[in-house]
Amino acid sequence: MKNRDVRMRGFIERQEVDAVLALLHSRIRPLGVETVRLEEAYGRVLAEDVVSEIDVPHFARAAVDGYAVQARETFGASSYNPIEFTLVGEVFPGSPFPQPLQKQQAVRIMTGAPLPPGADAVVMAEYAEERGGKVNIFQPITPYRNVGRQGEDIGKGEVVLRRGRRLRPQDVGVLASIQHLTPRVWRRPTVALLITGNELVKAGEERIEGTTKIVDSNSYVLWGLIEQYGGIPHRKGIIRDHYETIKRAMQEATEDVLLITGGSSVGAEDFAPLILSEIGELLVHGVAMRPSSPTGLGFLEDRPVFLLPGNPVSAMVAFEAFVGPTLQMMQGLEPHSIYPRVEGVLKRKVTSAIGRVDYVRVRFVEGNLVEPLRVSGASILSSTTRADGFIIVEKNSEGFDEGEKVEVYIYR
Amino acid sequence: MKNRDVRMRGFIERQEVDAVLALLHSRIRPLGVETVRLEEAYGRVLAEDVVSEIDVPHFARAAVDGYAVQARETFGASSYNPIEFTLVGEVFPGSPFPQPLQKQQAVRIMTGAPLPPGADAVVMAEYAEERGGKVNIFQPITPYRNVGRQGEDIGKGEVVLRRGRRLRPQDVGVLASIQHLTPRVWRRPTVALLITGNELVKAGEERIEGTTKIVDSNSYVLWGLIEQYGGIPHRKGIIRDHYETIKRAMQEATEDVLLITGGSSVGAEDFAPLILSEIGELLVHGVAMRPSSPTGLGFLEDRPVFLLPGNPVSAMVAFEAFVGPTLQMMQGLEPHSIYPRVEGVLKRKVTSAIGRVDYVRVRFVEGNLVEPLRVSGASILSSTTRADGFIIVEKNSEGFDEGEKVEVYIYR
Numbered sequence: 001m002k003n004r005d006v007r008m009r010g011f012i013e014r015q016e017v018d019a020v021l022a023l024l025h026s027r028i029r030p031l032g033v034e035t036v037r038l039e040e041a042y043g044r045v046l047a048e049d050v051v052s053e054i055d056v057p058h059f060a061r062a063a064v065d066g067y068a069v070q071a072r073e074t075f076g077a078s079s080y081n082p083i084e085f086t087l088v089g090e091v092f093p094g095s096p097f098p099q100p101l102q103k104q105q106a107v108r109i110m111t112g113a114p115l116p117p118g119a120d121a122v123v124m125a126e127y128a129e130e131r132g133g134k135v136n137i138f139q140p141i142t143p144y145r146n147v148g149r150q151g152e153d154i155g156k157g158e159v160v161l162r163r164g165r166r167l168r169p170q171d172v173g174v175l176a177s178i179q180h181l182t183p184r185v186w187r188r189p190t191v192a193l194l195i196t197g198n199e200l201v202k203a204g205e206e207r208i209e210g211t212t213k214i215v216d217s218n219s220y221v222l223w224g225l226i227e228q229y230g231g232i233p234h235r236k237g238i239i240r241d242h243y244e245t246i247k248r249a250m251q252e253a254t255e256d257v258l259l260i261t262g263g264s265s266v267g268a269e270d271f272a273p274l275i276l277s278e279i280g281e282l283l284v285h286g287v288a289m290r291p292s293s294p295t296g297l298g299f300l301e302d303r304p305v306f307l308l309p310g311n312p313v314s315a316m317v318a319f320e321a322f323v324g325p326t327l328q329m330m331q332g333l334e335p336h337s338i339y340p341r342v343e344g345v346l347k348r349k350v351t352s353a354i355g356r357v358d359y360v361r362v363r364f365v366e367g368n369l370v371e372p373l374r375v376s377g378a379s380i381l382s383s384t385t386r387a388d389g390f391i392i393v394e395k396n397s398e399g400f401d402e403g404e405k406v407e408v409y410i411y412r
Numbered sequence: 413m414k415n416r417d418v419r420m421r422g423f424i425e426r427q428e429v430d431a432v433l434a435l436l437h438s439r440i441r442p443l444g445v446e447t448v449r450l451e452e453a454y455g456r457v458l459a460e461d462v463v464s465e466i467d468v469p470h471f472a473r474a475a476v477d478g479y480a481v482q483a484r485e486t487f488g489a490s491s492y493n494p495i496e497f498t499l500v501g502e503v504f505p506g507s508p509f510p511q512p513l514q515k516q517q518a519v520r521i522m523t524g525a526p527l528p529p530g531a532d533a534v535v536m537a538e539y540a541e542e543r544g545g546k547v548n549i550f551q552p553i554t555p556y557r558n559v560g561r562q563g564e565d566i567g568k569g570e571v572v573l574r575r576g577r578r579l580r581p582q583d584v585g586v587l588a589s590i591q592h593l594t595p596r597v598w599r600r601p602t603v604a605l606l607i608t609g610n611e612l613v614k615a616g617e618e619r620i621e622g623t624t625k626i627v628d629s630n631s632y633v634l635w636g637l638i639e640q641y642g643g644i645p646h647r648k649g650i651i652r653d654h655y656e657t658i659k660r661a662m663q664e665a666t667e668d669v670l671l672i673t674g675g676s677s678v679g680a681e682d683f684a685p686l687i688l689s690e691i692g693e694l695l696v697h698g699v700a701m702r703p704s705s706p707t708g709l710g711f712l713e714d715r716p717v718f719l720l721p722g723n724p725v726s727a728m729v730a731f732e733a734f735v736g737p738t739l740q741m742m743q744g745l746e747p748h749s750i751y752p753r754v755e756g757v758l759k760r761k762v763t764s765a766i767g768r769v770d771y772v773r774v775r776f777v778e779g780n781l782v783e784p785l786r787v788s789g790a791s792i793l794s795s796t797t798r799a800d801g802f803i804i805v806e807k808n809s810e811g812f813d814e815g816e817k818v819e820v821y822i823y824r
Contacts, residue, residue, distance in 0.1 A: 038615065042636045056794075059624055063791065092653075094611030096624045112611060112722065112791075114624040153792045161797060168823050169636025170796040173629035173724060176615040177793060199506030199524060203450065203588040212471055212508045212526035217585035224454045224581025241504075310524065312585060340752035379475065379524075380565045381589060382468075384582040385573060411580050 014286040016395060017357040020297060020322060021335075023283060028304065030332040031189055031256060035182040038175055041167050043230065044185035045332045050161045052178040055151035060115040061093075064146045067128050067135055068109040068119035070101060071143040082129070082136035091116055106135050115147060122146035154178060164332055186332040191231045191323075192255035195219050196239045196246055196262040196272065197310055217381055218261045218308075218315050225319050228338055228412075229327040231257070247275045256303055256330065259323065262310030272296070272307050280305060288395065289357045292318040312381040317359045317390075339389065339409040344370035349402045352393040361387035362408060370408055387411065426698040428807060429769040432709060432734060433747075435695060440716065442744040443601055443668060447594040450587055453579050455642065456597035457744045462573045464590040467563035472527040473505075476558045479518040479540050479547055480509075480531035483555040494541070494548035503528055518547050527559060534558035566590060576744055598744040603643045603735075604667035607631050608651045608658055608684065609674040609722055629793055630673045630720075630727050637731050640750060640824075641739040643669070659687045668715055668742065671735065674722030684708070684719050692717065700807065701769045704730040724793040729771045729802075751801065751821040756782035761814045764805040773799035774820060782820055799823065 033047040077083040090108035091097040097116035107116045120143045127139040200216040226233040239249050260272045273296050276282045280300035287295045292314040296307030306323050308315040325335030350372050352358040361383055362370040373383050389410040445459040489495040502520035503509040509528035519528045532555045539551040612628040638645040651661050672684045685708050688694045692712035699707045704726040708719030718735050720727040737747030762784050764770040774782040785795045801822040
């Protein structure tokens with residue numbers, strides 16, 4: 001066993017948050033492309049520019065209920081001098097009118113119905129009066145009035161949605177309307193969750209009362225976060241703190257990303273950094289941030305491996321800082337916060353150290369007044385459930401004064 | 413057939429947006445309660461206060477790596493006068509130390525390991541020096557120092573999460589840590605999507621070139637929105653504009669909510685409002701809003717039925733205004749916008765009418781400068797894909813001037 005060696009190794013020189021992000025930017029590439037059905041396209045990221053091959057609509061149609069006419073035949077009409085048209089039928093959405101309009105003819109038309117051949121405008125029902133087989137028009141209209149013209153929504157050849165776009169409900173609707181039924185999107189990264197720790201048991205698996213075991217909560221927090229960032233979590237069970245066991249688990253994981261929790265400090269049983277340095281690359285071990293300073297990062301056959309602290313708050317913060325952006329980049333997105341931001345005013349001062357980035361959980365106490373929750377106690381998961389969100393103290397800041405305005409990232 | 417009757421009915425008196433929301437508030441109740449496994453609990457809404465039945469942690473543990481001692485035996489220690497302890501072993505997370513500490517004994521301890529019986533504090537490794545079977549302590553510490561006390565995270569009997577809370581990843585983690593494995597949550601509403609219109613074809617089902625058919629896009633937009641609001645969409649196909657066909661589809665739908673698109677105007681083929689007034693209650697038909705003024709609302713055996721305009725932008729806006737809040741209330745949530753809000757500055761003025769609520773799609777053009785997209789053209793679905801979000805002009809406002817600050821709801 002290498003207990004003594006590991007304990008003595010200590011951390012590689014501690015790196016700054018910016019440097020770790022720059023490293024990720026330089027190494028992470030989008031995964032492959034796949035096609036999906038529209039039903040599965042929500043939230044996915046386009047890997048192509050989508051060009052419409054059709055006009056939408058592909059025929060001129062009525063934008064209101066009324067009477068389809070040839071506009072120039074209404075010129076001169078007024079309430080005193082209505083112009084009379086012969087009503088030759090009606091047209092509904094989905095059914096074309098069979099014959100072209102003749103001179104001074106009108107057709108009753110419903111919103112969305114195709115304009116009869118020969119008609120070029122629609123008189124709204126309120127400017128017309130129907131009587132017997134005739135209709136009187138009380139207002140002149142110009143051509144194309146109240147008509148949805150061909151291609152008005154989307155023109156043939158138009159780029160409808162661009163590569164890199166995360167598809168919203170209306171985007172999927174537009175893809176349907178141009179019959180682009182299998183969009184090409186970036187593949188979602190699979191993420192292996194390797195939870196290490198002899199003290200951990202899976203929730204519900206054993207009684208812990210009277211033992212010194214604790215229930216694994218990290219895998220549940222990380223599972224939810226992975227999904228929020230568009231990844232596909234794979235649970236790999238709880239892994240004993242044993243060199244060969246952890247090594248085998250790391251070597252057998254085929255996922256796009258490996259998350260290893262616990263075992264990233266410099267305690268005696270922290271094998272993961274050592275193993276990563278042996279079978280892959282250990283590039284970061286220790287980051288100038290609070291909490292989560294023991295975070296590690298490396299690569300195994302070009303797949304990113306994150307060594308997350310076992311403390312639940314630290315694991316969560318390190319995920320937000322590094323894993324989330326990685327999952328976004330793998331899906332062809334620029335890294336961005338998934339949390340809405342609002343302005344808050346600090347109820348109590350927050351201190352930090354120059355050179356270190358602090359992530360401080362906060363709670364809204366009244367209006368936009370926010371209270372920082374204890375910054376120590378990274379093992380206190382309930383502090384993240386009491387928190388409404390967090391603020392970030394950047395590396396060049398010593399913190400914020402009481403009453404200072406801060407940007408609060410709201411957990412969702 | 414009742415064409416003529418329907419056409420003549422016109423709208424029930426147009427109602428204000430607030431009045432429709434008040435009606436929904438008075439009629440909508442949360443659906444039943446169900447239990448889910450933790451894996452399915454993300455995003456669900458608690459229907460119970462969760463009380464912890466255990467202390468977390470349920471034993472005192474080391475918060476740092478170091479040496480477990482009895483604090484009072486360190487009193488008087490300094491760098492000049494270290495106090496010597498006998499090192500009697502080490503303790504790792506998950507394994508209790510077998511025997512109680514005797515006088516002037518210390519145990520090497522790792523973060524997270526249970527405190528040996530008799531120890532009450534942990535001296536950090538940097539204030540100690542190990543040599544042979546002895547360890548010298550250079551600093552006095554007080555009891556409980558560097559110790560995570562029993563129940564420090566969560567106390568037995570504590571209310572951990574309250575009813576009505578939408579579960580975030582860390583909340584599910586906390587449920588795991590207290591072994592609350594089957595939380596009681598509100599049932600998610602099922603939503604029947606009844607898309608009516610003779611002009612519509614399902615995406616990919618037929619060639620539309622050379623016909624006067626158009627592709628149904630509404631069902632795709634609504635599907636995604638229903639999911640974003642926590643509902644479970646059920647597609648009921650495209651329904652012909654025929655009195656008996658629509659009536660049968662409405663009667664056969666067993667979902668918690670019915671959405672009927674198209675057929676909510678006062679055109680000749682608009683059967684849905686008539687049918688609803690015959691077999692259920694039609695309470696709203698016409699709302700003082702733009703777009704979406706033809707929106708209708710009623711109940712069928714106490715299940716809400718929404719008549720959404722067939723125009724895609726109108727359908728989307730009416731969904732946001734009324735259906736989304738309804739789905740939230742059915743899940744035990746207060747209605748709230750699911751869109752992050754940011755401040756924008758208008759590039760062009762926006763006019764509205766007193767008494768009417770306008771939903772204006774906008775696009776960011778530079779920095780926080782937002783440009784209103786055309787407010788006419790509710791059939792222009794691509795305006796919602798070009799839009800970054802929307803602003804709301806409340807009923808007592810005539811609009812906003814160029815340069816005025818507005819709150820922008822960002823689509824996601």
